[in-house]
Amino acid sequence: MMARPVFMRILLLLPLLLMGGAALAQTRAPMAALAPADAPLVTDLSAHLIAITSSFTGTELLLFGSIDEPGEIVVVVRGPPGSTVVRRKDEVAGIWLNRRSLRFDGVPAYYAVSSTRPLDEIASPTLLNRLQIGAESLRFRPASDREDPQQYRAAVLRLKEQAGLYREELGVVFLGSKLFRAEISFPSTVAVGTYRAEVYLIRDDRVIAAQSTPLFVDKQGLEQEIFDYSRREPAIYGFIAVLLAVSAGWLAALLFRR
Amino acid sequence: MQIYLPIAELSVNIWLILGLGGVVGYLSGLFGVGGGFLLTPLLIFIGVPPAVAVATSANQVVAASVSGVYAHWRRANVDFRMGGVLLVGGLVGSALGGLLFSYLKQRGQIDLVISLSYVLILGGVGFLMAQESLRSLLRKPQPGVPPRRIRRFHDHPLLRALPFKMRFRKSQLYISALLPLVLGTVVGVMAAIMGVGAGFLLVPAMIYLLGMPAAVVVGTSLFQIIFVTANVTMFHAIATQTVDVMLALLLLVGSVVGAQYGARHGTKLRGEQMRGLLALLVLGVAVALVVEMVLPPAEQFSFEPAVTGGVR
Numbered sequence A: 001m002m003a004r005p006v007f008m009r010i011l012l013l014l015p016l017l018l019m020g021g022a023a024l025a026q027t028r029a030p031m032a033a034l035a036p037a038d039a040p041l042v043t044d045l046s047a048h049l050i051a052i053t054s055s056f057t058g059t060e061l062l063l064f065g066s067i068d069e070p071g072e073i074v075v076v077v078r079g080p081p082g083s084t085v086v087r088r089k090d091e092v093a094g095i096w097l098n099r100r101s102l103r104f105d106g107v108p109a110y111y112a113v114s115s116t117r118p119l120d121e122i123a124s125p126t127l128l129n130r131l132q133i134g135a136e137s138l139r140f141r142p143a144s145d146r147e148d149p150q151q152y153r154a155a156v157l158r159l160k161e162q163a164g165l166y167r168e169e170l171g172v173v174f175l176g177s178k179l180f181r182a183e184i185s186f187p188s189t190v191a192v193g194t195y196r197a198e199v200y201l202i203r204d205d206r207v208i209a210a211q212s213t214p215l216f217v218d219k220q221g222l223e224q225e226i227f228d229y230s231r232r233e234p235a236i237y238g239f240i241a242v243l244l245a246v247s248a249g250w251l252a253a254l255l256f257r258r
Numbered sequence B: 001m002q003i004y005l006p007i008a009e010l011s012v013n014i015w016l017i018l019g020l021g022g023v024v025g026y027l028s029g030l031f032g033v034g035g036g037f038l039l040t041p042l043l044i045f046i047g048v049p050p051a052v053a054v055a056t057s058a059n060q061v062v063a064a065s066v067s068g069v070y071a072h073w074r075r076a077n078v079d080f081r082m083g084g085v086l087l088v089g090g091l092v093g094s095a096l097g098g099l100l101f102s103y104l105k106q107r108g109q110i111d112l113v114i115s116l117s118y119v120l121i122l123g124g125v126g127f128l129m130a131q132e133s134l135r136s137l138l139r140k141p142q143p144g145v146p147p148r149r150i151r152r153f154h155d156h157p158l159l160r161a162l163p164f165k166m167r168f169r170k171s172q173l174y175i176s177a178l179l180p181l182v183l184g185t186v187v188g189v190m191a192a193i194m195g196v197g198a199g200f201l202l203v204p205a206m207i208y209l210l211g212m213p214a215a216v217v218v219g220t221s222l223f224q225i226i227f228v229t230a231n232v233t234m235f236h237a238i239a240t241q242t243v244d245v246m247l248a249l250l251l252l253v254g255s256v257v258g259a260q261y262g263a264r265h266g267t268k269l270r271g272e273q274m275r276g277l278l279a280l281l282v283l284g285v286a287v288a289l290v291v292e293m294v295l296p297p298a299e300q301f302s303f304e305p306a307v308t309g310g311v312r
Helices: A003-018 A021-034 A125-131 A149-162 A222-232 A234-255 B014-031 B036-045 B050-074 B080-107 B110-139 B178-194 B199-208 B214-239 B245-266 B271-294
Strands: A041-045 A049-052 A059-067 A072-078 A081-092 A095-108 A111-115 A166-169 A173-175 A179-186 A193-203 A206-219 B002-005 B010-013 B165-168 B173-176 B301-303
Touching: A041 A193, A041 A206, A059 A072, A059 A193, A059 A206, A072 A179, A081 A149, A095 A149, A095 B271, A111 A179, A125 A206, A149 A166, A149 B301, A206 A222, A222 A234, A222 B245, A234 B050, A234 B214, A234 B245, B002 B014, B002 B245, B010 B014, B014 B036, B014 B050, B014 B245, B014 B271, B036 B050, B036 B110, B036 B178, B036 B271, B050 B110, B050 B178, B050 B214, B050 B245, B080 B110, B080 B165, B080 B178, B080 B214, B110 B178, B110 B199, B110 B271, B173 B178, B178 B199, B178 B214, B199 B214
Parallel strands: A049 A206, A111 A166
Antiparallel strands: A041 A059, A059 A179, A072 A111, A072 A193, A081 A095, A081 B301, A173 A179, A193 A206, B002 B010, B165 B173
């Protein structure tokens, strides 16, 4: 519901940016009335729902916005938190097998950061840590005490990055001095749930403005029905799977009978 | 063309899955085995989570066995009584195996057990088959030598002394029901853990252990595999929720077509050649698995996808 007015505002702003000073000064007053004076940052997403259908192969969303004050832009997209078990393989009698494991709670299923400049040039580690900007500053904790959680933690970040589920990019591009855009990629293995897209306007190691928009990832159509059914009525689902196999096998035998 | 698998939760190429089903179906038609032992590792190889690969392979073997048993049933080559006893054992075994699977999955050792079972069983069966077919291939040029009598395990006095004797008319046997019962149980456990019908294990066991005539072996083994793999599918659907019907359906279509071509080409091969080729195939899979277990992994860590939403 929020999408439309904001999008309209962006559309209206676009020609203004291209116009000369006088015209701009004249039309700017009514525009300022539309956008609250204390909102130096206005953003939105190209879509608020990622629908996983049978043809889903991953997708890209466009986040766009405009600023009224100078500064650097950082975009953070966080997936729903969950538990992850990390296992370490060790050699036992010449065979590599899973020996030790550590569970982490509150690990975001997906995490993407995009910014105008490298994060360490935009803000101090203190600020980045406080806002959990950058995968390194994510605060997920091991579920049990262990003397060496650091290597397991590093493995989570590394494996998530390899799977395309954690990403860090310099993907925020300014069009002129006020309008910016960033593309955010989601691989086909993206988890369902409620995501949050956060946009920070940062200057002199201080957050000037911030905005947060929800984003939903959900299976739809046949995919959702199959998945839901397998969870809601597992026995009937299994029975149908067997029945399907039996009838397919029988049909094949009849069709190819010589 | 890509399709998203709702349970495996990844997007795969439809033609790749159809092709995979086709290749496995071709080989199973050619050699008369279910093909599950090839399918599970191949699915894991293309990125399907191991648990989903096992459960879905079981579902696909149901179809392959139904298709195969039909032909044998029409030629009256199914010993339903023997199949029934094997089946009772098989159902017990697959329930036990399913529990074991859930337990190992919790412990994070399921990958190891699946790999080890594969290596040991494929290696063992492959080696025995290779030995046997090599011997018969080498023996061929000397027609004067009488075939060496195979020492049959089922003739052993200890086995003959077992109680609960039953008459199996079609197999022309009068043996203790405990033998097929135990055999069925062992195969059931394998089926649940490895996601295979274990036909490549059951068939030799029925010949050498039970002493069944070769003609009824394949049909009877397929008959009991239908029920065991159906049971495994049910178990996984309920306990681990890892049966992907979308994946199974794609595999089915491919394998049904492949199996027909395989069966057609199979008739052109000599018995020993066929067994020799199957032995090579089985050994090849086993060697590949050993190499993977012995070589230091490129990545020492692995993680399970986070459990987040589920049903809302």
